[in-house]
Amino acid sequence: MAVPKRKVSRMKRGNRRSHDKLQAPTYVEDKDSGELRRPHHIDLKSGRYRGRQVLEVKEET
DSSP: OOOOSSOOOHHHHHHHHTTOSOOOOOOEEOTTTOOEEOTTSOBTTTTEETTEEOSOOOOOO
């Protein structure tokens, strides 16, 4: 079994753990519709991605 040769200091332990935190997902405002969407994802309200129509928008009844 692998056993550490020296005790890991609080600073080293903290620096390693600093990347383990959860981040809130980022959102950007869409240029055309003004809705919030994830970066590099299709705008589900308008069905557009990078200025092109990708999905057909369903009519709301």
